[in-house]
Amino acid sequence: MNKESIFRNKDALSIKYSPEKIYHRDEQINALSRILAPMLRNEKPSNVFIYGLTGTGKTLVTTYVTTNLENFTIKHNIPLKVLFVNCKMKKVADTEYRLLAYLSSLLGEGVPATGLPTDEVYRRFYSALENIGGNVVIVLDEIDALVKKVGDELLYNFTRMCETIKDVNLSLIGISNDLSFMEYLDARVKSSLSEEEIIFPPYNYEQLKDILFDRAMVAFNPGKIDEAAITKCAALAAQEHGDARRALDLLRIAGEIAERNGDERVVEKHIDLAEEKLDLDRMSEAARVLPKHSKIVLYTVLCLLRNRDKVLTGDIQKYYEHICEQLGVRPLTQRRISDIIAELDMQGLINASVISKGRYGRTREITLSLSKATHDKILLQLKQELDL
């Protein structure tokens, strides 16, 4: 209690924090503002498609612009409603039905979590929209995840809705991490959704430094963090496609580690420790919430990769069945295991790539990119969770 804390305002390093100044995104802010401006004259704006890798400020800029827009319209008495949805939110907006139900609830129209036919949910959503009237902006964050899961028919319906609905200026903002995502779409959806496109390039080292120094000023007490630690953070994040979110996480965790160790200030060493911890935490949490059979498959992969650097689907299948026998559970079929491996790959828990071994068949080659310590800890965690 007597010691001065390292942090002054830790929230400044979280993703929920909206900084006073957004660095190196003036171009994108202006572009989005110009696109949405027609709403201020009660005219329908274009739909917008926003691309950029994780941690490039897409969501930050979008919320910044829409919040300012809302504040302005409240002052000038212009009807505007902004609906923000993260399509990756499990059990909330990851299917067509749930997304519509969630949007309807934001508009004040209750829709049960399941049970209704989809056309009825659409009908309720339409009527909620028409009741609200005026200007409505729907922001679909991580839209690529949704489309990959449920197809593009939903977007087709949405874009049709933009054109047909009465008395409402409806505009869609789609945000995606995946640059190739547009290729999956139906041509009509593509042209309608991307009337306007805004691209968020990755931050470079210098830009990340500006952002981190700015946030560190707010987050840490004076003299509690080394300049070298911040530049190291920026350098690490710049290597990883300029992900500002990761850089901020690193800084926050480094601060926490320093505080816990009772150190005076945050130095480079703490950043290294933070990087290790970040990897472990991400893996550990992802592994913890996996369904049972996915856990067994992950456990299998970790076991097999303890003394070699790659495994194939067939090896996993055999060992998986062996573990299932040990546990006394009925093993799933190869078809399902193939999907589970693909799911684990999608989540970044393993790296799987399809390769051909000529006359020895086509298969997936699975590797890991974990430190030895993380590997062992996750293996142990799964072993305990599975009761092995």
Place this chain on the structure above:
DNA sequence: AGTCCACAGGAAGGGCAGGCGA
């Protein structure tokens, strides 16, 4: 040039749970 392996991955559908409305 043709064969053939060991899967990948699409399609269809079963079965169960959760929920609504009559």
Place this chain on the structure above:
DNA sequence: TCGCCTGCCCTTCCTGTGGACT
């Protein structure tokens, strides 16, 4: 309570495929 709907997990059946081998 019953009929119906969606979501989810899974199986079965099937076709497709890259490239080493013959």
